[in-house]
Amino acid sequence: MAGQAGVQVRMPSIEKEWRKLGGDDMWLVLRTRTGSLDDFAAAAAEANALAEEGVWAEAPSHAPQGYAVLLTHCADRDLLHQWIAEFTHRLESRGLTGALQGAPQVKHPPYLSSELPPQPAAYLVYTVDLAAMTADPYRTSHWHVPAAATARITAAADRWARLPGAEMRLRHNIYVVAVDLDDATEPLARSLHATGMAGLDFMDDASQRATHVSFTPGGMGLYQDTIDEAGSWQPMVERLRAALTASPADTDQGFIRPAGRYSIGIDTADVVQPFPGVQGYHMRYNGHLLDRYVPDANGIQVLRTAHLERAHDLSGWEVTDLGEGRHLVQARDLTPWYGQPLPDPDVLARARADFAGALLTEDVIAANPTPW
Known part of the structure; x- marks a missing residue:
């Protein structure tokens, strides 16, 4: 789905990570050149306050091409979708644009191998x-x-x-x-x-x-x-x-x-x-x-x-x-x-x-x- 003011929600990538983690905590990344971390964090806080109980966002931080936030208690798929919709609306209301997607877990380089x-x-x-x-x-x-x-x-x-x-x-x-x-x-x-x-x-x-x-x-x-x-x-x-x-x-x-x-x-x-x-x-x-x-x-x-x-x-x-x-x-x-x-x-x-x-x-x- 896509937001009306330019936030494109890439739900397939979000659901891929959601399934991979079994509905446990997962990261979302907004790839964007707009807004600030304060705007991003405020949008997450507003979504927390307005979305139905169950999904919660915390630890907003910078990411290499935008911002990242951790979603917790997201086992319920419908509540996850509701929170993302509210979050998208709040991002757009603050003038942010870009692509919201799931963040894949990174891999360690070979020079850190336990072997x-x-x-x-x-x-x-x-x-x-x-x-x-x-x-x-x-x-x-x-x-x-x-x-x-x-x-x-x-x-x-x-x-x-x-x-x-x-x-x-x-x-x-x-x-x-x-x-x-x-x-x-x-x-x-x-x-x-x-x-x-x-x-x-x-x-x-x-x-x-x-x-x-x-x-x-x-x-x-x-x-x-x-x-x-x-x-x-x-x-x-x-x-x-x-x-x-x-x-x-x-x-x-x-x-x-x-x-x-x-x-x-x-x-x-x-x-x-x-x-x-x-x-x-x-x-x-x-x-x-x-x-x-x-x-x-x-x-x-x-x-x-x-x-x-x-x-x-x-x-x-x-x-x-x-x-x-x-x-x-x-x-x-x-x-x-x-x-x-x-x-x-x-x-x-x-x-x-x-x-x-x-x-x-x-x-x-x-x-x-x-x-x-």
Whole structure:
């Protein structure tokens, strides 16, 4: 169908994506050279207010040739059509023209294949509102980091991830769409508060370099950069250390360890290199312990004072005060940790002995049950 003032609705492409996603959340893109993001967002808000209950639009953002918006709760086909008709009318009333269509999910380039050798990644555990998490019956699916801290975290992630001239992709929950934003801080934050999950990628096919940021429920973050300068591991680790220390006051712990390419969350932090006493999922479901226990020893970590107090002996480590009761703790020699795909086994064993008392184990979890 077509709007009277120039918005062409390409319903076949919309229904194709709708069927492909099984009626779950889907992205719409308006390909246009008219109007502004404010006009587009206002039209979506008006359609939300006037359309029948069921379909909802959120996270309006720039797209490479126009604007994109996420539709949620769109399982009912008739309600989807009604919302789109109302949205089209509101776009036209604001003078926008162009083509409204479904946005296909983008594919990852081959240099991010999970079949490639693992690379170091930075894992972050941000400080959550434990009272809000305790009161939330859907706690394991929500973000729970306070709004002000989330704004700082997403702003730092945007600055860290940017690669000049690279293609930009934004993930809302599990859906990825190509966008072109000067600042992804607010879209990332909106996605986190709405769904508990978000991500940001920059991909440069010419250099085969990509930066990848993934946020998951419970205040978890993951950062990766495929930078390769003459085969040296140091630039990559320097970049990841910058991610670890970007917002220390909002961080309960962080560490750099091997991971598969384009990993999503902390649930898989033990896949390449197993934890000694727990599995990755234990971190997601025991957030109340992560401000004082760590899942493993790592060559570079950001820890709280409570972690240091529990550790057995850190006299052989470099400890730098980051303020707000946070500390950068790193090995004096990082080559055995990051100069090869996996840490040197003897070095890792000695490090685990150093951190004895601060390591998360199933006995610790049993002795400190969740408050909910």
